[in-house]
Amino acid sequence: MVREVRSSTTLKKHSKNSRLLRYVGYGLLGAIFGWALSNQSQDQGWFSNMLTTLSFVVLIFIIFYVLRIIKLNKDRGAGNSKPGQNKIFAALEGLSDDYFLLHGLKVTGINNARWEIDHLVMGPNGIFPLEIRSEAGEITPSPDDTEWIVKRQGKRNKVTKKIHNPYLIASQKSMALKEQLAKSGFEADIRPVVVFSDNDAVIMPTELPVVTLKNLLSYIKKTKPEQKLDHAAQKKAAGILLG
Numbered sequence: 137m138v139r140e141v142r143s144s145t146t147l148k149k150h151s152k153n154s155r156l157l158r159y160v161g162y163g164l165l166g167a168i169f170g171w172a173l174s175n176q177s178q179d180q181g182w183f184s185n186m187l188t189t190l191s192f193v194v195l196i197f198i199i200f201y202v203l204r205i206i207k208l209n210k211d212r213g214a215g216n217s218k219p220g221q222n223k224i225f226a227a228l229e230g231l232s233d234d235y236f237l238l239h240g241l242k243v244t245g246i247n248n249a250r251w252e253i254d255h256l257v258m259g260p261n262g263i264f265p266l267e268i269r270s271e272a273g274e275i276t277p278s279p280d281d282t283e284w285i286v287k288r289q290g291k292r293n294k295v296t297k298k299i300h301n302p303y304l305i306a307s308q309k310s311m312a313l314k315e316q317l318a319k320s321g322f323e324a325d326i327r328p329v330v331v332f333s334d335n336d337a338v339i340m341p342t343e344l345p346v347v348t349l350k351n352l353l354s355y356i357k358k359t360k361p362e363q364k365l366d367h368a369a370q371k372k373a374a375g376i377l378l379g
Contacts, residue, residue: 223333223349224255224266230353235259236370241377245312253309256377258370261361262325265313266352267306271299272334277342279303288336302330303344313377320376324369325362329355 221239228237241253257264273288273295283298306328314326330346332339337348347355365373 221255224268227349227352228257228356231257231259231356234367235356236374238374238377241313243309243312243316243377245308245315249308249312251309251312253313256313257356258365258373259356260365260370261356261359262327262363262365263313263373264356264359265306265310265326265328267302267309267328267330269299269302269330269332270334271332272336274338274340275332275346276340277303277330277344277346279344303328303346306330317373317376322369322373322376323363324365324373327359 224239225237228235236258238256238258239254241256243251243253245251253265254268255266257266271286273286276285276287278284278301282301282304284301285296286299287294287296289295310326310328314324317324327345329352330344331349331352332346333349335350339346339348345355
């Protein structure tokens with residue numbers, strides 16, 4: 137089964153440090169408010185001043201906790217514009233443990249352009265950055281056009297809309313990825329894939345690497361490597377990308 141890399145030791149360390157700094161910031165903010173308020177009442181004793189300060193620290197933590205819960209619920213209710221880690225992992229369960237699945241990679245390209253790669257599959261037959269799209273309907277990919285046509289059945293008539301060519305975006309991200317690896321002396325076969333995640337998406341015939349989520353597994357399995365990537369090379373590449 138494909139090995140999912142949710143976080144390396146470095147990522148865990150960064151995550152813990154980030155949370156610690158955030159909590160310290162909340163505590164300081166509450167302490168400052170409490171201290172300022174207690175100083176307004178000079179007749180209060182030491183204990184009362186401390187109690188006021190601690191009350192504000194607790195209050196600040198509660199406020200930020202509630203705001204975080206609201207944000208999480210809002211994100212869940214916004215719809216599945218892109219499938220999360222679990223959905224991608226489920227679609228790729230048929231891959232062997234010769235493969236890694238990485239999430240949330242940030243790369244820097246030409247002119248310091250910064251890109252985020254939500255999901256990336258790495259295996260013996262190459263590195264596959266996934267560009268996830270959520271459109272439903274009949275998609276007509278075109279390699280050179282800046283926009284693609286998407287047609288779907290509306291309540292009464294067919295609805296046609298245009299989307300920015302996601303393959304061009306995927307290619308730019310792949311170039312940035314290749315450059316980042318090259319800076320560490322690592323060369324690899326990078327194959328960007330555009331993935332339409334909606335169950336009602338239909339891809340018109342194309343030679344481009346554009347697939348539906350349910351066909352992603354077979355696409356990766358069938359891809360023949362130009363340069364085989366062994367386990368040691370995969371670990372090296374993952375280490376570079378995860379920092």
